[in-house]
Amino acid sequence: MALVTLEGVGKTFRGRTGAWEAVRDFSLELAEGEFFCLLGTSGCGKTTVLNMLAGFEAPTAGRILLDGKPVRGPGADRGVVFQGHDSLYDWLTARDNIAFGLRLRGMAKAERRAVADRFLTMVGLTGQGAKHPSELSGGMKQRIQIARALANDPRILLMDEPFGALDAMTRAVLQNELSDIWAKSGKTVLFITHDIEEAVALSTRVGVMKRGPGGTLKAVVPVDLPFPRERTSDGFMQTFRQVHALIHEEIHPHE
Numbered sequence: 001m002a003l004v005t006l007e008g009v010g011k012t013f014r015g016r017t018g019a020w021e022a023v024r025d026f027s028l029e030l031a032e033g034e035f036f037c038l039l040g041t042s043g044c045g046k047t048t049v050l051n052m053l054a055g056f057e058a059p060t061a062g063r064i065l066l067d068g069k070p071v072r073g074p075g076a077d078r079g080v081v082f083q084g085h086d087s088l089y090d091w092l093t094a095r096d097n098i099a100f101g102l103r104l105r106g107m108a109k110a111e112r113r114a115v116a117d118r119f120l121t122m123v124g125l126t127g128q129g130a131k132h133p134s135e136l137s138g139g140m141k142q143r144i145q146i147a148r149a150l151a152n153d154p155r156i157l158l159m160d161e162p163f164g165a166l167d168a169m170t171r172a173v174l175q176n177e178l179s180d181i182w183a184k185s186g187k188t189v190l191f192i193t194h195d196i197e198e199a200v201a202l203s204t205r206v207g208v209m210k211r212g213p214g215g216t217l218k219a220v221v222p223v224d225l226p227f228p229r230e231r232t233s234d235g236f237m238q239t240f241r242q243v244h245a246l247i248h249e250e251i252h253p254h255e
């Protein structure tokens with residue numbers, strides 16, 4: 001059975017200015033352990049799809065199943081990592097941010113600390129647990145967000161352009177780290193990005209969306225390249241070009 005099933009999912013926002021169909025007839029199955037990148041032009045509905053799977057928004061059509069059960073709201077079985085780092089609590093240390101969910105679940109302090117430290121190490125921040133978010137760089141804060149999501153041991157990690165606000169060098173470092181973490185943890189990941197190279201570097205499959213209104217999945221490209229990915233290899237370039245062509249059609253539909 002697929003870990004995640006989206007079946008004919010649609011979302012129409014209704015407001016004072018009328019209705020906007022953001023997503024139409026979106027269907028996808030995610031297998032346990034895969035790294036799926038969702039790619040598409042701005043406004044095509046990527047975040048809306050992620051928000052519905054996260055349980056932040058309810059679909060207006062179709063259904064979403066996680067482990068065969070309908071998604072009815074947010075839950076600890078889904079760990080969400082956003083772009084930027086506003087979601088970290090500034091008054092808590094890095095370690096306490098990571099352990100926040102564990103505290104809510106009633107885990108004892110010593111155990112919480114041990115788990116948090118394990119994930120601090122996993123994201124390359126050994127010994128930085130006592131610092132507050134304001135004392136950390138953008139890349140470090142993103143690492144803390146990833147560690148926090150993983151510490152809760154979710155069934156799936158939902159990442160919405162997590163590296164979008166970082167400089168190119170930090171971004172490349174974090175991409176490699178995330179790829180290692182994914183390989184070690186065996187987690188299922190749904191990852192949203194605008195960046196074709198990032199998608200090809202990280203994923204087992206890339207889904208390209210058609211632009212909105214009524215954004216939907218237009219093609220899924222499997223990325224059968226060994227990890228770590230060699231970005232200048234023929235296979236990488238070939239996949240890059242394939243995905244690029246699919247995106248290009250959305251930006252210049254009448255060429």
Ligand SMILES: Nc1ncnc2c1ncn2[C@@H]1O[C@H](COP(=O)(O)OP(=O)(O)OP(=O)(O)O)[C@@H](O)[C@H]1O
Pocket residue numbers: 013014015020021022040041042043044045046047048049194212
């Ligand atoms: N709460 C809302 N109310 C009304 N319209 C919305 C709402 N949220 C999103 N939309 C609209 O739905 C469409 C899809 O938005 P969404 O944020 O999912 O796109 P996206 O592909 O993630 O874009 P980007 O890459 O720019 O972040 C957009 O046209 C947006 O204006």
